[in-house]
Amino acid sequence: MAKKLYGIIGHPVGHSLSPAMQNAAFKACSIDSRYELYDVEPAALEEFLGNLHNNRISGLNVTIPHKIKAKEYLEHKGTLDENAKRLGAVNTIKVSEDGFRGFNTDGPGFYRSLIEDLNFEPEGKNIFVFGSGGAARAIVMYLGNGPQRISVYDIDKKKIEDLKTHYKKYYDEDRLVIVCKDEVEETLAKSSLLVNATPIGMKRDDPSPVDKNMLHAGLHVYDLVYNRLTTQLVKEASARKAYAVTGLGMLLHQGAIAFEIWTGEKAPIDVMRKALKEAIKRLGD
Ligand code: NAP
Numbered sequence: 001m002a003k004k005l006y007g008i009i010g011h012p013v014g015h016s017l018s019p020a021m022q023n024a025a026f027k028a029c030s031i032d033s034r035y036e037l038y039d040v041e042p043a044a045l046e047e048f049l050g051n052l053h054n055n056r057i058s059g060l061n062v063t064i065p066h067k068i069k070a071k072e073y074l075e076h077k078g079t080l081d082e083n084a085k086r087l088g089a090v091n092t093i094k095v096s097e098d099g100f101r102g103f104n105t106d107g108p109g110f111y112r113s114l115i116e117d118l119n120f121e122p123e124g125k126n127i128f129v130f131g132s133g134g135a136a137r138a139i140v141m142y143l144g145n146g147p148q149r150i151s152v153y154d155i156d157k158k159k160i161e162d163l164k165t166h167y168k169k170y171y172d173e174d175r176l177v178i179v180c181k182d183e184v185e186e187t188l189a190k191s192s193l194l195v196n197a198t199p200i201g202m203k204r205d206d207p208s209p210v211d212k213n214m215l216h217a218g219l220h221v222y223d224l225v226y227n228r229l230t231t232q233l234v235k236e237a238s239a240r241k242a243y244a245v246t247g248l249g250m251l252l253h254q255g256a257i258a259f260e261i262w263t264g265e266k267a268p269i270d271v272m273r274k275a276l277k278e279a280i281k282r283l284g285d
Pocket of ligand 1: 106130131132133134135136153154155156159196197198199200202209224225226247248250251252254
């Protein structure tokens, strides 16, 4: 039996690509550990977290629907890093002799991938985020005051208002702008980075969430969708001479940062990327 256990808690979690990536990393680093799937219903979350020591679990990734409740649990029964505190959500837990500590590696994972995969520095730039759910929130809160302006569009107006209210507690309110449907084209023309943080693109036949005629040459496009090797948005953006990638890099780097938090070792990025690509291919692109 492996010396240490790690895993992902969510409901459902059957689709997760993290076991392939993390188990490949443990093997490559000769770390005697195993990463598992823990499907935990919301009503059972507190009991599960209370038994981490008893169940020899040394670290967790946390996914939908537990990210906010896990943060609330750790506020009382552990500690939080600044990023998880600001965002109000935890996606990584480290369990040690000293207790539990919660982190959020989604924002830093996106940032690392943005630089590595798109060669894009967000500081001082105009950024346009489509969608204002959990992933958009992690990105917007992590980028904070760095960009010149972050514009956000979502069909769910209440979600954007919530994001804006949360953002202004920490950052300069004027830098985050809510965009309505009629303003999408003009906003995109003035932006140097478009982030698709809607679920459109996850299904094989999904269209692009953005009219291709609005995509300009030289635009950087980051499509957060990670369960497919390409998407209609990435194809159309590339055809119009924009620089476009899918969300594989964000998934990779948020996992690599979690691995480094748990083990204290440098993550074997190339091994993890290869394992992720193979797992995505198995899903059937
Ligand atoms: P979410 O919480 O459901 O948020 C998505 C938001 O987009 C919702 O508010 C949704 O509104 C809105 N939306 C849907 N269609 C839209 C459209 N046509 N135009 C504008 N807004 C639209 O989802 P999430 O957890 O943030 O995830 C979003 C995407 O990011 C998913 O594809 C997910 O797989 C991906 N993701 C990737 C990573 C990574 O590591 N690469 C990490 C996290 C998430 P309604 O709720 O009204 O539909």
